Amino acid sequence: MLLNDRINAFIELGNFINQFKTTGNKKVRSVLYNDDFFDEMSHRITSAVHYNGWFTEENVLFSLNEWSDALKKERLNQWISSYSLKETSPKTVGVIMAGNIPLVGFHDFLSVLIAGHKIMIKQSSDDNQLLPFLVAYLIKVEPRFEKYISFTNEKFEHFDAIIATGSDNTARYFEYYFGSVPNIIRKNRNSVAVLNGNESSEQLNALGQDIFRYYGLGCRNVSKLLIPKAYNFDNFFKAIYDYNTIINSAKYANNYDYNKAVYLMSNYKLFENGFLMLKEDQSYSSPIATLFYETYDSKTDLEKKLEADQEKIQCIVANDFLPEAVDFGQTQSPKLSDYADGIDIIEFLIKIS
Structure with missing residues (x-):
């Protein structure tokens, strides 16, 4: 053949x-x-x-x-x-x-x-x-x-x-x-979004697709935000409100309620809007209905962090930050050449021939 x-x-x-x-x-x-x-x-x-x-x-x-x-x-x-x-x-x-x-x-x-x-x-x-x-x-x-x-x-x-x-x-x-x-x-790998506070409402709305598609269960789903200090979440919450019907899923709602109870009993600081919780955390793998966030001081420090953690990250959503960054709303629409973990499968398969 x-x-x-x-x-x-x-x-x-x-x-x-x-x-x-x-x-x-x-x-x-x-x-x-x-x-x-x-x-x-x-x-x-x-x-x-x-x-x-x-x-x-x-x-x-x-x-x-x-x-x-x-x-x-x-x-x-x-x-x-x-x-x-x-x-x-x-x-x-x-x-x-x-x-x-x-x-x-x-x-x-x-x-x-x-x-x-x-x-x-x-x-x-x-x-x-x-x-x-x-x-x-x-x-x-x-x-x-x-x-x-x-x-x-x-x-x-x-x-x-x-x-x-x-x-x-x-x-x-x-x-x-x-x-x-x-x-x-x-x-295990997870995806992150790098925000600078100047994103349009359209970009942030598209980011909701990266977060909520497949209930966040995919490695290309954004599970963490990297934001500048003093970032205001108001515009983010307004832009993603269109996805609020996700809470109508019983399995998602159960996870939301359970994780919220755990966080509150542990006295963690949360931002939440009724269908998504934001928790400051250095980890990348956030539970369902939760998005972790971490602040950065400068672009240089952020680049160093992303390079150090590259084996934990599947893809990065950003606007004019890194050449390999994915556009907002596009994490679940990869090209055939967007290989998982960055490993070229075809080259691998050619070598075993």
């Missing part, structure tokens, strides 16, 4: 999932094998929502929309054009996927197959409803993929490389068990 065959198959997959939108599902006659797969895909979306209380229909469809955009021909070709992908004997790459947000492991899945390797997938039980069905569609489009894709719930055996995503604790296990083969092992 040539690279162009693999790309074309994923383009067709993108066309298929593009029919399922937050604005409503719309069956497109030109999409391949729609009669066999369209209705079942609608059912799978509903199943994913019922199976995991954090997976709302809006968030599942948002994830699908992002992937349908990413799987367009021009984006796939632009991504791959900077690599020298040669057709070689495929290796077997084991991929251990997280389950914190819908289809969180899809980029690894795409990368392994585009690079021409076989993939052995171990899914999280929190996110196992959508990918197997998308794989079935992909194989229908390109039957040769059937020999390249497998799922397992058992211990990995007979693999040549590993990509594993988990917590800091599970990473130690991964490093011990998989240390003898080429590997990418990801640990």
Whole structure:
């Protein structure tokens, strides 16, 4: 199977999932094998929502929309054009996927197959409803993929490389068990926003998307603000008020109430608006419904801090601060070349060929 065959198959997959939108599902006659797969895909979306209380229909469809955009021909070709992908004997790459947000492991899945390797997938039980069905569609489009894709719930055996995503604790296990083969092992990371007090209301409103999308459960969700001393939170709270309906989620509200009670009993100073709490804290990983913040004295000091803590940070949201900074509202819309932990997966996969 040539690279162009693999790309074309994923383009067709993108066309298929593009029919399922937050604005409503719309069956497109030109999409391949729609009669066999369209209705079942609608059912799978509903199943994913019922199976995991954090997976709302809006968030599942948002994830699908992002992937349908990413799987367009021009984006796939632009991504791959900077690599020298040669057709070689495929290796077997084991991929251990997280389950914190819908289809969180899809980029690894795409990368392994585009690079021409076989993939052995171990899914999280929190996110196992959508990918197997998308794989079935992909194989229908390109039957040769059937020999390249497998799922397992058992211990990995007979693999040549590993990509594993988990917590800091599970990473130690991964490093011990998989240390003898080429590997990418990801640990906990969080994202931050750097504010200077001059942000527009539109930028701060867009920042709400970075904070609240997927209830803040993704590594690309902003979990901490870095602010100048004497920063006034009034404009921030006004700008994010549009997201107040998030408190209507029982799971989110329970976390809000619980964490607020803990903070108050501990006499922590809080800023809060009824659906989000701000707590001064040096940590990066804030609980659900809480955003940590920390002050800085100067841009130089801030740059030093971010450099020292770079292994804890997934991405940085800022305006004209760092060349690699992400625009407000864009953390959950990464490019295909925006690799988790900054590790180029395609280069890794080329080296094991």
